[in-house]
Each structure stands twice: as C-alpha cells, then as structure tokens.
Amino acid sequence: MGMQINTNLAANNTYRNLASTQTDMAKSLERLSSGLRINRAADDAAGLAISEGLKSQVGGLTVASRNAQDGISVIQTAEGSLSEVQTILQRVRDLAVQAGNDSNNAKSRDAITTEVKQLTTELTRISASTNFNGTQLLDGSKASLSFQVGANADSSSQIQVSLTGANVKGIAAALTVGSAGAVSAVDTPTLVTGTASFSVTDAAGGVSTVTTASLGAAGSMKTVQSVADALNKDTSFKSKLTASVDADNKLVVSSNTGGIVVGGATAGTHASAGTGFTLSTAGAAGALDFSTAAGAAAALTAVDTQITAVSTARADMGAAQNRFESVIRNLAVSKENLTAAGSRIRDTDMAEEMVKYTRSSILSQAGTAMLAQANQSNQGVLTLLR
Incomplete structure (x- = not known):
C-alpha cells in the first residue's frame, strides 16, 4: 500500500464509524431521558401507528x-x-x-x-x-x-x-282524588218516580254503561239516601252500578264492575229519564274516592x-x-391490557437501552482515540522528506 497524505483513508473510516457511534449514543440518550422507544415516526413507523x-x-x-x-x-x-x-x-x-x-x-x-x-x-x-x-x-x-x-x-x-x-x-x-262516579243532584226526593236511566263511562276501558232502574211512586222517597237505597235494590242497576250519597248530600253513581268511573257532562254522563233528577257536572272525577267503602276498594x-x-x-x-x-x-x-400492549411497543426497555448506551459510549471513546491515531499515521512521510 502506498503512502498518501491528501486522503487519509484510515482517518475517514474511523471518523465514519465514530459518527455512527455518536448517532447511536444520541438516540440512546434520547430514549433513556424520555422513557420512550418511539420518539418520532422515523424510530418505528409501524409501531407508531399501532401504538397511537x-x-x-x-x-x-x-x-x-x-x-x-x-x-x-x-x-x-x-x-x-x-x-x-x-x-x-x-x-x-x-x-x-x-x-x-x-x-x-x-x-x-x-x-x-x-x-x-x-x-x-x-x-x-x-x-x-x-x-x-x-x-x-x-x-x-x-x-x-x-x-x-x-x-x-x-x-x-x-x-x-x-x-x-x-x-x-x-x-x-x-x-x-275525587268522586269516582257521576254526580247528580236530587233536589226533591219526594218527586222521584218512574224509570231512571244512567250512563257512566269507564275510564279504563272507555266503555259506557247504560243502566235503568225502576223506582216507586212519587212521594215514596223522603231523602237522597232513600233514593240511593232504592237504586241499589234494583236488580238491573245493582248488577253494574252502585249508588251512594256524598258529603254534599248528592247522589253518586259509580261502577262496581271494575275500572275507574269518570263523572261529568261529556265523559261519564249521568242522565235521567225519571222525574226528580237534575244533571250535575259539579262532581270531581278521580281514581281515588274515599267517600264510600266501594270507592276505597277501587282506590286500593x-x-x-x-x-x-x-x-x-x-x-x-x-x-x-x-x-x-x-x-x-x-x-x-x-x-390495563391495552395500556400494557402500548407500553411494550412504545416504551423504552431501560435495561436494554442502557446496555446499548454503554456500548456506544465505549465505542465513542475508542473511536475518538483511534481517530487521533489515524490522524498521526501519515507522520512517517516527514522522515522521507528530511
């Protein structure tokens, strides 16, 4: 091999290896300091996509x-x-x-x-x-x-x-809360006579019940309670309806066949074809009626x-x-499992990376020393020039 001084191949080779070692050592320092194996996409493109x-x-x-x-x-x-x-x-x-x-x-x-x-x-x-x-x-x-x-x-x-x-x-x-039935006034009980017709709508099923009751002759009823008693004794009436007297001394007609009875002029109308009844819409309809035992049972x-x-x-x-x-x-x-999977891909294995860093550090020191030796290798040419 000849002796050249313009191109020191040994020094160039040593420098290339030293630069590579310095790069590896810089990456190791970065990974050790950040705790991440992948700090940028270039570190592991596929791993970065998976870990993200x-x-x-x-x-x-x-x-x-x-x-x-x-x-x-x-x-x-x-x-x-x-x-x-x-x-x-x-x-x-x-x-x-x-x-x-x-x-x-x-x-x-x-x-x-x-x-x-x-x-x-x-x-x-x-x-x-x-x-x-x-x-x-x-x-x-x-x-x-x-x-x-x-x-x-x-x-x-x-x-x-x-x-x-x-x-x-x-x-x-x-x-x-209210009267669970249609309310009608009986202004003059002694005038009650003939056949009375009642129509009450069941709120649960929307079915109207029309029932008639045959009452006695005029003058046989003395009180509103006696009118209610007479209705409740009528076979046709008591099969479907119940009559009672509310706190205002008014007649209350309600269903005894189940469902909630609604009072009023439209739904749950209490109409009468008999003498002595007056249609009333004053009765407040409700699901809960505690004015009678029958109403309480329906409320239950x-x-x-x-x-x-x-x-x-x-x-x-x-x-x-x-x-x-x-x-x-x-x-x-x-x-927990996904975090562990991401950690295995992205986090630095500190022990392994420390081994790499130690290797790079030693090679860096050795490379630096060898570069100095390589730079001195062409000094022998001077002896030829003396």
Missing part, C-alpha cells in the same frame, strides 16, 4: 368508565326518589284500607281524602324536582337515556336505560297497580346499575 391506535382506545376507555360512573349516579338519583314515591304510595294504600271501613264518618273520610290529596301533590312535586344535571328523570319527558360505555361508535358501546316505568308525573295524574286496586309499576321500575334500575358496575370492571381490565 392503542392510545386512542385507552383514552376512550378512560372516558367510558367515567360515563358509566355517571350512569350509576343518574340511576341512584332516580331510584332514590322512586323509593320515596313508593313510601308515599304505601301510605296512600294504608289510607285506602282505612277508608274501606264503614266505621268512618263523613269527617273521617274527608280527613283521609285531604291527606291523600297532599300526598299526590307531593308526587307531582317529586316528578318536577328530580333531575340530574338539568335532565328531568321522573316527569315522563324522556322514555330512556343513552350512555356511552365503550371507546367506539358501535351499538355495543352504548347502554339504554328505560325511564318508561318511572313516570311519577303520570302516576300522580292517575291517582287524582288503582294504588296497587301503581305500586307494582314503581317496583318494576326500581327493579329495572337496580339491574341497570349492576350492569354498569360490571361494565366498569370490564373497562378497567381492558384498559
């Missing part, structure tokens, strides 16, 4: 877990109010049982009616005041609520919670229906809450 996808999934699962927690909070808010609604309904039922006893006088029944009115008013207030972050839960305005409990946009990432059975506003409307049926509906709604909400808790546990496991 996993990162999106982990972030989505984190938010989905919070969403599920919010879902539990919503259910607990609604179910807590429904618990009080059920307590109120149980109290109304107790009062209906109490009203079914004829040992109650008119004032006792009025007191029962007053308390029930207050309780049903409270049901209305609960339906209006129960909300979560401004969303009404018990007023029937929303049939269901949707919760995002997954990281993706598919249907399996969503849970629907039904609020259909939790319509407390509807429950309050269904339990209005109506209240039991609502208690069952609330119990079902609470059971559905409890099941949904348990489902949310299961979702949260599953999300936690999925998040």
